[in-house]
Amino acid sequence: MKTAVLGTGTVGRTIAPRLAELGHIVTVGTRDPEATLARTEPDAMGNAPFGAWAAESPGITLAGFADAAAGADLIVNATNGGASLDVLAQAGAENLDGTIILDIANPLDFSKGMPPTLLVKDTDSLGEQIQRSYPQTRVVKSLNTLNADLMAHPDRISDPGTLFVSGNDTDAKDTVTALLKEFGHRDVIDLGDITTARGTEMLLPVWLRLWGALGTPDFNFKIVR
Amino acid sequence: MKTAVLGTGTVGRTIAPRLAELGHIVTVGTRDPEATLARTEPDAMGNAPFGAWAAESPGITLAGFADAAAGADLIVNATNGGASLDVLAQAGAENLDGTIILDIANPLDFSKGMPPTLLVKDTDSLGEQIQRSYPQTRVVKSLNTLNADLMAHPDRISDPGTLFVSGNDTDAKDTVTALLKEFGHRDVIDLGDITTARGTEMLLPVWLRLWGALGTPDFNFKIVR
Numbered sequence: 001m002k003t004a005v006l007g008t009g010t011v012g013r014t015i016a017p018r019l020a021e022l023g024h025i026v027t028v029g030t031r032d033p034e035a036t037l038a039r040t041e042p043d044a045m046g047n048a049p050f051g052a053w054a055a056e057s058p059g060i061t062l063a064g065f066a067d068a069a070a071g072a073d074l075i076v077n078a079t080n081g082g083a084s085l086d087v088l089a090q091a092g093a094e095n096l097d098g099t100i101i102l103d104i105a106n107p108l109d110f111s112k113g114m115p116p117t118l119l120v121k122d123t124d125s126l127g128e129q130i131q132r133s134y135p136q137t138r139v140v141k142s143l144n145t146l147n148a149d150l151m152a153h154p155d156r157i158s159d160p161g162t163l164f165v166s167g168n169d170t171d172a173k174d175t176v177t178a179l180l181k182e183f184g185h186r187d188v189i190d191l192g193d194i195t196t197a198r199g200t201e202m203l204l205p206v207w208l209r210l211w212g213a214l215g216t217p218d219f220n221f222k223i224v225r
Numbered sequence: 226m227k228t229a230v231l232g233t234g235t236v237g238r239t240i241a242p243r244l245a246e247l248g249h250i251v252t253v254g255t256r257d258p259e260a261t262l263a264r265t266e267p268d269a270m271g272n273a274p275f276g277a278w279a280a281e282s283p284g285i286t287l288a289g290f291a292d293a294a295a296g297a298d299l300i301v302n303a304t305n306g307g308a309s310l311d312v313l314a315q316a317g318a319e320n321l322d323g324t325i326i327l328d329i330a331n332p333l334d335f336s337k338g339m340p341p342t343l344l345v346k347d348t349d350s351l352g353e354q355i356q357r358s359y360p361q362t363r364v365v366k367s368l369n370t371l372n373a374d375l376m377a378h379p380d381r382i383s384d385p386g387t388l389f390v391s392g393n394d395t396d397a398k399d400t401v402t403a404l405l406k407e408f409g410h411r412d413v414i415d416l417g418d419i420t421t422a423r424g425t426e427m428l429l430p431v432w433l434r435l436w437g438a439l440g441t442p443d444f445n446f447k448i449v450r
Contacts, residue, residue: 117347121427158449159449161449189435191431191434191435198430199430199432205423206425208424213414219449219450220449220450222386223444224446
């Protein structure tokens with residue numbers, strides 16, 4: 001597939017090379033490609049400058065959000081959840097219409113300290129906000145319930161656990177589910193329409209506390225039944 | 226242990242006989258024991274009248290909330306989450322002080338239709354509200370993340386999954402964890418202090434959607450790692 005990964009942080013840098021490795025065409029979207037490539041210092045999260053990272057990541061092209069999104073079959077929203085709607089606006093509705101948006105972001109609010117709280121919850125979700133803002137796209141919420149390394153490489157743990165898909169379009173969920181299985185995921189539960197993203201976004205608070213309790217982000221939820 | 230189970234609904238009626246079966250002394254607490262025993266019709270959830278049920282449940286005594294709580298080593302809050310603080314007030318601080326309160330309720334709000342939303346979330350939890358209201362008790366939040374039948378009989382599914390405990394007192398969490406293992410649970414994760422109950426209470430929205438997607442409440446979360 002022709003894919004765009006919006007976001008140059010840890011999540012984008014983990015998903016993009018995995019898509020390339022699996023044979024998909026990948027363009028990473030950023031606000032200002034020249035500025036992104038001009039950076040020589042690690043970012044706030046300690047990630048290497050994008051240019052240095054990209055030089056070691058074959059098959060990854062960098063472009064502005066709009067250019068990355070244009071013509072993509074599937075767009076991965078790997079941006080900070082608080083910035084996602086702004087980023088999608090920059091990508092432009094004309095470049096989003098007709099595509100599948102795989103929304104893997106969480107609407108986290110770090111402004112009140114740690115652990116972060118959720119910007120929306122229970123009566124709305126980021127997935128729904130994106131679907132409402134771009135009704136001509138088919139939004140599928142998934143992958144937001146586990147660490148980036150496990151998203152892309154579920155075989156890091158012996159039982160990779162369960163993933164969830166939420167979305168209004170069955171074909172789009174089937175496409176995403178097939179992609180998740182290419183990644184190595186085995187158990188994918190279709191929760192229903194995009195409103196069910198409220199449930200998976202609300203997993204983040206317990207995920208954050210489990211990270212603290214277990215001392216590692218290498219864990220996942222599995223639904224035993 | 227001398228235990229009290231507050232609440233005569235499905236959850237109380239599942240936990241109480243399991244405690245009795247395991248050799249614990251059990252008193253079920255209700256608002257008005259005479260009125261509870263006088264009922265001859267099924268309740269709103271379709272449960273048999275309490276008296277008919279109790280007659281078939283050896284070892285279960287019914288008492289008012291205060292009498293049930295008095296002298297108990299461990300009190301199980303098996304009431305509707307929206308009514309829990311009112312019920313505990315009826316039990317009386319003098320009867321609660323010094324005990325462990327095992328809070329298995331969820332603060333669900335059914336007033337806005339289905340699925341229910343949460344009365345508090347993310348910045349507070351029912352577990353914290355109880356701990357703040359009764360600082361002389363030791364509140365442990367647990368068991369609120371699965372169906373009543375699986376709480377008491379985890380062997381209904383081949384892998385019973387994971388339970389979580391949240392609380393400020395390590396001894397109280399150890400007592401509860403030992404009790405959960407008597408029930409048949411195997412994997413119990415100590416998430417930390419009672420504020421971590423925010424995480425497990427916020428599991429309910431995805432639990433409700435999983436129930437819809439799977440068509441059965443016989444499932445549980447397992448943390449694979």
